[in-house]
Amino acid sequence: MTKFIVVVGGVISGVGKGVATASIGRIMQDYGFSVTAIKIDPYINCDAGTMRPTEHGEVWVTDDGGETDQDLGTYERFLGISIPKSNNITTGQVYKEVIEKERRGTYLGHTVQFIPHITDEIKNRILTASNGFDIALVEIGGTVGDYENTAFLFALRALENTIGKDNICYILVTYLPIPSHIEEMKTKPTQLSVKLLRENGIQPDLILCRGKQALDDIRKNKIEQYANVKSDYIISMPDVTGRDTVNTTYIIPISLQEEGIGDKINNLLHLSPKKTSKLEEWKQAVHNIINPKDEVNIAMIGKYFDIGTFKLADSYISVNEALKHACSKHSLRLNLHWIDSKQLEQKNFNIKESFKDIDGVVIPGGFGGSGVEGKINAIRFCRENNIPFLGLCYGLQLAVIEFSRNVCSLTTANTSEIDPETLYPVIDILPEQKAIESKGGTMRLGAYLALLKEDSRVFKLYGIDKVYERHRHRYEVNPDFHEILQKHGMIFSGMSPDGKLVEFIELPDHKFFIATQSHPEFKSSLLKPAALFDGFIKACKE
Numbered sequence: 359m360t361k362f363i364v365v366v367g368g369v370i371s372g373v374g375k376g377v378a379t380a381s382i383g384r385i386m387q388d389y390g391f392s393v394t395a396i397k398i399d400p401y402i403n404c405d406a407g408t409m410r411p412t413e414h415g416e417v418w419v420t421d422d423g424g425e426t427d428q429d430l431g432t433y434e435r436f437l438g439i440s441i442p443k444s445n446n447i448t449t450g451q452v453y454k455e456v457i458e459k460e461r462r463g464t465y466l467g468h469t470v471q472f473i474p475h476i477t478d479e480i481k482n483r484i485l486t487a488s489n490g491f492d493i494a495l496v497e498i499g500g501t502v503g504d505y506e507n508t509a510f511l512f513a514l515r516a517l518e519n520t521i522g523k524d525n526i527c528y529i530l531v532t533y534l535p536i537p538s539h540i541e542e543m544k545t546k547p548t549q550l551s552v553k554l555l556r557e558n559g560i561q562p563d564l565i566l567c568r569g570k571q572a573l574d575d576i577r578k579n580k581i582e583q584y585a586n587v588k589s590d591y592i593i594s595m596p597d598v599t600g601r602d603t604v605n606t607t608y609i610i611p612i613s614l615q616e617e618g619i620g621d622k623i624n625n626l627l628h629l630s631p632k633k634t635s636k637l638e639e640w641k642q643a644v645h646n647i648i649n650p651k652d653e654v655n656i657a658m659i660g661k662y663f664d665i666g667t668f669k670l671a672d673s674y675i676s677v678n679e680a681l682k683h684a685c686s687k688h689s690l691r692l693n694l695h696w697i698d699s700k701q702l703e704q705k706n707f708n709i710k711e712s713f714k715d716i717d718g719v720v721i722p723g724g725f726g727g728s729g730v731e732g733k734i735n736a737i738r739f740c741r742e743n744n745i746p747f748l749g750l751c752y753g754l755q756l757a758v759i760e761f762s763r764n765v766c767s768l769t770t771a772n773t774s775e776i777d778p779e780t781l782y783p784v785i786d787i788l789p790e791q792k793a794i795e796s797k798g799g800t801m802r803l804g805a806y807l808a809l810l811k812e813d814s815r816v817f818k819l820y821g822i823d824k825v826y827e828r829h830r831h832r833y834e835v836n837p838d839f840h841e842i843l844q845k846h847g848m849i850f851s852g853m854s855p856d857g858k859l860v861e862f863i864e865l866p867d868h869k870f871f872i873a874t875q876s877h878p879e880f881k882s883s884l885l886k887p888a889a890l891f892d893g894f895i896k897a898c899k900e
């Protein structure tokens with residue numbers, strides 16, 4: 359029987375519920391349990407694919423082609439497992455399914471209602487996603503007082519009724535603010551969150567208290583009395599900054615386990631661990647992040663960086679994390695330099711000067727024309743100056759454009775995404791994609807097989823000749839130009855099984871010039887860095 363660990367938020371969102379959920383999952387894995395994680399997003403979008411990255415952070419792509427909330431990415435990076443798209447449940451999906459069933463006559467004769475039809479649909483989705491696992495974590499997005507969460511909380515209570523309280527526990531992640539004018543940590547918002555959760559029929563079993571500082575005993579006791587949760591089960595989870603010189607969320611499983619959270623959950627769920635949890639491998643990887651032997655300077659060239667007066671690091675979170683995983687493996691501090699691609703288009707931009715301390719350049723995925731010429735300038739600089747370059751999806755397409763223009767003399771080469779009239783559409787849309795009009799789930803999505811060229815550098819990095827990497831794009835290297843590109847020295851180191859689509863490219867006689875049409879960052883985890891990132895960081899260090 360699967361045991362459920364439900365994680366809900368109180369006070370404010372964005373305090374690290376996803377990381378807390380993933381960290382608890384990691385700890386439970388360490389006891390020998392098989393673990394999966396489910397994310398509930400109360401928005402009406404069917405998936406995250408139609409949302410702007412500056413609005414909701416990066417879109418995560420699953421092996422089975424889902425475009426989901428980025429929390430699934432956090433789970434995969436911590437748990438090292440592939441999580442299917444059905445583990446991201448949204449209000450939109452639930453209502454769509456219920457309405458479609460109603461139209462098909464599934465409920466014929468009945469009045470279709472919020473309770474039980476919507477709530478049953480949610481419950482069934484949770485049960486299906488958790489089937490076969492020892493433990494399923496269920497994280498509910500937003501906070502407990504949100505109107506739109508009502509159905510999900512109701513469904514979880516219904517689930518508890520079906521499986522029994524011994525098989526489900528509730529963790530409330532709250533935030534304890536320290537208003538600057540009084541410099542005192544306040545527990546009231548946490549008390550109110552507990553009250554709101556109770557109004558939904560749920561008593562928290564464990565409270566994780568996020569805050570700038572650790573919780574003291576006085577406040578712990580206050581929460582204990584108010585929430586009726588034993589003080590042992592009130593766990594402090596202060597910001598990671600300040601604890602060590604390097605700020606890393608990967609330390610959270612270690613600090614939560616120092617508080618004994620794993621044993622407390624085992625008690626709550628009557629679980630007997632299959633082995634003792636030492637988190638050894640994890641501790642080593644975190645040690646390498648916190649005490650690096652050396653450092654690398656990587657330039658990430660993208661857009662989406664600014665929203666209002668804030669920079670949004672989350673738009674490229676998977677790439678950032680994949681770089682961190684590789685750096686942990688090589689015990690390097692990652693100094694990430696974010697360069698806005700539009701800057702690189704300015705006439706007075708001195709690329710030589712700006713890149714003088716840069717060990718390697720990453721061009722991540724992207725869409726549309728803005729900043730593209732800047733990215734192409736950066737790629738040219740890397741190619742001509744033997745600077746390690748890693749291109750991801752759009753990064754490959756732009757590397758092909760740069761090479762076509764400056765090496766193959768197709769001076770006006772472009773992608774038809776930007777210039778539909780170009781004489782040399784070296785990157786073009788596939789004929790089968792042209793007919794699609796609706797947005798959402800219509801790109802080449804999910805894991806695809808690529809066959810690697812035996813003597814290529816990419817093959818050496820992967821160590822195998824068949825690889826599955828995840829995709830999210832519409833355009834491809836145009837087969838009409840394969841010959842000219844190869845004739846001028848570009849190596850297609852990985853192709854689709856039918857030999858039509860270019861999946862990996864590389865340039866010989868270069869320190870590291872590799873790009874892929876896929877997004878290998880989606881398969882990188884702390885304990886298993888993605889092969890291309892691993893090789894790239896190694897080359898940067900050399």
Ligand code: GLN
Nearest residue numbers: 723724751752831832833
């Ligand atoms: N805009 C490009 C395409 O749709 C690349 C997409 C990406 O980088 N994910 O093909």
